[in-house]
Amino acid sequence: MDYYDLIIVGAGPAGSTLAQSLQDSGKRILLIDKQDFPRDKTCAGWVTPAVMNTLKIDRDDYSHGRTLQPIRRFRIGMMGQAPVENDHGDVVSYGIRRCEFDTYLLDRVTAPKMLSTPVKSINREGGNWQVNGTWEAPLIIGAGGHFCPVARLLGEGPGSHETIVAAKEVEFEMTPEQAQICQARGDTPELWFCRDLKGYAWVFRKENYLNIGLGREDNHRLTEHLEAFVQDMKDTGRIPADLPGRFKGHAYLLYAHAERPLVDDGILLIxxxxxxxxxxxxxxxxxxxxxxxxxxxxxxxxxxxxxxxxQLYGDAIAERFGTRATELEQGWQVPDWIKTPLATTLMRSHWFTRKVVTEKWFLHQQVPPLEAAV
Incomplete structure (x- = not known):
């Protein structure tokens, strides 16, 4: 049995950032992931300047051989009505490809890595965690996404009324013919809200790559909404008619409605x-x-x-992101006061779509980078 001070399950941005942050702590760290890297990751794929600064990523260095699409505008609308376009002037975000971004972060980690290694067993023995009967540590970190095996050890929390969002998307490199036809612009992601405001779709061009997807809280109608959206985008010429491959799916929890515990003895989720x-x-x-x-x-x-x-970690999360909603506070994406006939009018407003939808909900410009907040 190989012994470590902590084992991190999941080598995505959360797991690799934790491993890198502890590299000079003297702790023995093992990073495990079921996939090899680079790997495909279902995600629209943009990061704000705050994230780039927090991670201390040199933009010039990162852009060599990788996609880094500056974003200055957003095109926002409700499905079935004309969108509005807002110009933010400066760069407010960057389009990235997760296969490149995640690998870049992982390559900065010097701790031992076990990739292409599914976690088949986690057992508690003598105050330590044993993974796959091979590695042992007193602390195990869940960083493997919604279906992380470490998260399953803690359960879903009281009530288990969590709002699970399901999404499907496709990302591909366009041919010269597709790139010429595609009306979506690289510096202007498009966000299209469902009429019932239970989800939204997006069209996001990142240099020569195109990402199209839709996420909703009701999984049983996800494909129906996605197919209607994609057909509308084709009919209006926003995207090429010949999309390759299948749309891939993933799921995640929204913070205000998640009920998972964050910590327990020898265990922590990120x-x-x-x-x-x-x-x-x-x-x-x-x-x-x-x-x-x-x-x-x-x-x-x-x-x-x-x-x-x-629990100091749990307290820090609550201070940074707020307390989670109670069981009575249901809903997804937008506050209840938006879910009225007024929504169609608000989504035509340049002020609302810029100041509330983009700058507050998506870019979180009102929240300073973490270093400035602690």
């Missing part, structure tokens, strides 16, 4: 494993990065890995 995606947008990269940094601070200074010691 990123989508903890259900930290922003409630209004479903965006999860920034919460994943910030949760990893907060976890690193607690782990570095913890006297032991008891639930009471690790």
């Amino acid at each position: 990123g989508d494993s903890a259900g930290l995606a922003y409630t209004q947008s479903g965006e999860g990269i920034r919460p994943a990065i910030e949760s990893a940094l907060m976890a690193a601070d607690v782990i570095r200074d913890a006297q032991d890995y008891s639930a009471s010691s690790l």
